[in-house]
Amino acid sequence: MHKVSIIGAGVVGTAIGYLLKQVGYSIVGIASKTIESARKAKEFIGSGITSTDLGATARKADIVFITTSDRAIEVACNKIASDKGFKRGTVVFHTCGALSSEVLRSARNNGAKTASLHPLQSLANVNEAVKNLHGSYFCIEGDEDALIVAREIIAALKGKEITLRVDKKPLYHAGASVASNFLVATVGFGLELFEAAGINRQDALNALMPLIKGTVKNIEAIGIPLALTGPISRGDTTVVEDHLKAISKEKNGLINLYSELGRYTVKVAIEKGTLNDKAAQRIRSLLNKYGKGLC
Numbered sequence: 001m002h003k004v005s006i007i008g009a010g011v012v013g014t015a016i017g018y019l020l021k022q023v024g025y026s027i028v029g030i031a032s033k034t035i036e037s038a039r040k041a042k043e044f045i046g047s048g049i050t051s052t053d054l055g056a057t058a059r060k061a062d063i064v065f066i067t068t069s070d071r072a073i074e075v076a077c078n079k080i081a082s083d084k085g086f087k088r089g090t091v092v093f094h095t096c097g098a099l100s101s102e103v104l105r106s107a108r109n110n111g112a113k114t115a116s117l118h119p120l121q122s123l124a125n126v127n128e129a130v131k132n133l134h135g136s137y138f139c140i141e142g143d144e145d146a147l148i149v150a151r152e153i154i155a156a157l158k159g160k161e162i163t164l165r166v167d168k169k170p171l172y173h174a175g176a177s178v179a180s181n182f183l184v185a186t187v188g189f190g191l192e193l194f195e196a197a198g199i200n201r202q203d204a205l206n207a208l209m210p211l212i213k214g215t216v217k218n219i220e221a222i223g224i225p226l227a228l229t230g231p232i233s234r235g236d237t238t239v240v241e242d243h244l245k246a247i248s249k250e251k252n253g254l255i256n257l258y259s260e261l262g263r264y265t266v267k268v269a270i271e272k273g274t275l276n277d278k279a280a281q282r283i284r285s286l287l288n289k290y291g292k293g294l295c
């Protein structure tokens with residue numbers, strides 16, 4: 001049975017600790033900046049000695065998860081290394097999507113095997129995280145020995161693996177942020193337009209949810225570009241111009257955003273094959289005219 005310590009008792013650390021315990025790993029230590037967070041995580045996970053001493057907590061384990069906020073990963077790793085918390089052969093993971101395993105170099109210099117193990121999932125709170133993490137994709141990169149352990153963990157969590165070259169991590173993470181965080185922001189943009197039309201925010205969200213879920217289902221079933229529908233996909237310049245006029249009148253601060261997203265949508269519609277070059281050019285001209293604030 002592998003002994004695991006969690007360093008950084010937030011959403012991801014608590015959820016990973018809980019799920020690993022469920023599949024037979026032994027959670028021996030939980031350390032965080034504050035003892036309150038470590039205790040809260042222990043209550044959820046159901047085992048582990050809690051502490052604010054990162055080095056002593058790491059020393060108990062064969063597998064160390066550094067699940068602090070991104071900025072603190074390297075600092076926490078250096079602190080553990082200087083306190084001799086890594087034994088030869090300890091496997092050390094961080095779960096950040098934007099940083100490579102290079103930030104764990106102080107652990108590697110102390111004989112540990114290091115890798116990044118990024119769950120490609122939106123984890124807003126611990127309860128949702130334990131539901132969503134199961135079966136997710138995990139992006140891994142790092143030392144071969146650590147990757148073997150990462151693959152065992154992914155298999156135990158019924159996840160799937162993505163492997164990446166170290167230098168491609170920022171692009172991969174940008175892609176994940178666009179598809180997840182910008183999706184939330186885009187729905188927020190839609191809500192703002194509904195509110196400007198006089199619909200209250202909660203009613204607007206209730207009304208949009210079936211549409212959003214239907215769209216996500218279409219993306220899953222037939223992919224992109226085929227899932228694209230709507231006036232740009234159909235080449236309906238009149239409707240697009242009506243949108244632009246209404247937004248520039250009522251919500252002018254959002255016109256550039258509409259135009260920029262519209263330009264990308266034109267590209268998708270051309271790929272889908274439902275927008276010919278002439279109609280695409282007409283829509284682009286409209287988007288440029290309003291988007292540059294000329295009206």
Ligand SMILES: NC(=O)c1ccc[n+]([C@@H]2O[C@H](COP(=O)([O-])OP(=O)(O)OC[C@H]3O[C@@H](n4cnc5c(N)ncnc54)[C@H](OP(=O)(O)O)[C@@H]3O)[C@@H](O)[C@H]2O)c1
Binds near residue numbers: 009067097120
């Ligand atoms: N949330 C997501 O959707 C998601 C998805 C994939 C990957 N990730 C990655 O997972 C990691 C953790 O994210 P999270 O969402 O779990 O963040 P979080 O909920 O904010 O938790 C971070 C924890 O780190 C602890 N911490 C901060 N500085 C520390 C230090 N110097 N020493 C010890 N502990 C420290 C904090 O402890 P205290 O509470 O004690 O102050 C906090 O509980 C990040 O690398 C993030 O990029 C997150």
